[in-house]
Amino acid sequence: MQGSRLFLILALASVAAPALADWKQDYARGVEAAGDGRWSDTARYMQGALAGNATPEKRVRLYGQRYEVYVPQHYAGLAAWRQGDCTGALRYWSQGGNATFIQGFPDLASVEQEGKSACSSASQVATTEKPPVVTPPVEDRTDTRPSQVKPPPPPPPPVVEQTVQLSRDALILKPLVDAYLSGRYADVIKLSAQVPPTQRLRWHMLVLRAAAAFTLAESGADDSATAIARKAVTEARASDATRKPDPDYFSPRFIAFFQGG
Template sequence: MVGLYATVAGADYKDSYSRGLEAVKDGDWAEVRNRMQEALADNAEPAPRIRLYGQRWEPYVPQYFLGLAAFKLGDCKTAVAQWRSAANQGVIGKVAALKAAQDRDLSICETRLAGTDKPAPDKPVTPEPVQPVRPEPKPEPAQPEPVEPSRPEPEKPKPEPVRPEPRPDPPKPEPPKPAPTTPTVAQRVPDALLGAMRAFLAGRYAEVAQLAPDTWSDPKAKAHGFLLRAAARHMQAQLEGKDATDAVRNDIRAALAIDARLVPDATVFSPRFRLLFAATR
């Protein structure tokens, strides 16, 4: 079921953007470029502040980070294009720290590009001295060699014609066997669990908190249903300022009773919930 989280969350621009921010901390600029391109493909509208998950709020500026990745990789032309795009300029001014860093790097890039645009001065061409042409000596005419009279060669016996042996017909190729099709993760996951996962990623925690996974027939789906309900109740309690620790722990114990090896995915569930999960047995 771990593949379910990667399948559903992969289409969520917030997941791609969060992974891109982690790559910025690690200095992995090729990964930053890939993740920000994924986020930009799903949502090209920047914003001064969005909620990634739980109480984590960040500015959503994928164009800025695409420009930063290009700058770090030595591509100033792409960096300037991203930073000067209308979408980025409309938001980056509201994020003071990023605006200051962008202005500094933009100035460096513009200086580099201005230096590469200047044509190199023409070098004066010095004519090479012309060497006088010496006439080549004329070759002496060749003396013809004496020709011996040709003798008629005796006739050779004609070889008998070789009859080709009949060739067997080439074997007919067998028709290719159809390749076995492997169902995708989404096809193997029950609809109830898939819908619950999408609701959780969309922040509809109240909806997920009302799940009834104990009525599901698939044991693995049931375990992940209890896990999602526990995480939804945990997030809902934090947002409303309530204490739902007992209900959350009961759902965690129900999930572990079905699958003791179950571990919440770090790309989907918040650090606080994962700590509570690890402390519950």
């Protein structure tokens, strides 16, 4: 009897475990596809993630020591927007509590706001009103002088569709954020050297560089990563001593390293 019970438990576990892992794997691959701009792949993987778990989470372990914020509706909507489907994008961003949850992550929220603005602008261009029909005045037949009919006014200038773009800062930092979220920490260190040394961008760049190097150092993948992380923390704190890394975005170990560095 006990042997049969043990067999049943093991059989159920073998069926349930892949289902649990599949949505995490789909999400991880979807985030990586988004970082590479492969939007059709992003949409496909996020559909799998949503089928397994549609509830946003601040921090979920995908595999090993990789922890990510879990926002499948955000990435599904982003993929729809990038492929020209504004209706689908707005639908995903409003589902599953995403609209409220995403406000806790300013970088992600700003991307959604840019998408909503772009979709709104495209809608306004598509529904531009037609110019009014101008009726010439009726000639006054009691006047012996030649009638003076005023010419119709010129038509209004054509509406020029304006492309709504991400802010300059978001565009510059986006490759670093995408690489960090995708677990490509060595790429974060390389890309950080390309960020302009402006005061507004410098602190964010240095924190991402420090976090990526810190993760590489902990994994033992790069012997020089610890020195890179310490130097980036020192420069970030010198750049703006009042700012701290967001605990919803970075791991507790890195935040402790940043504060003690």
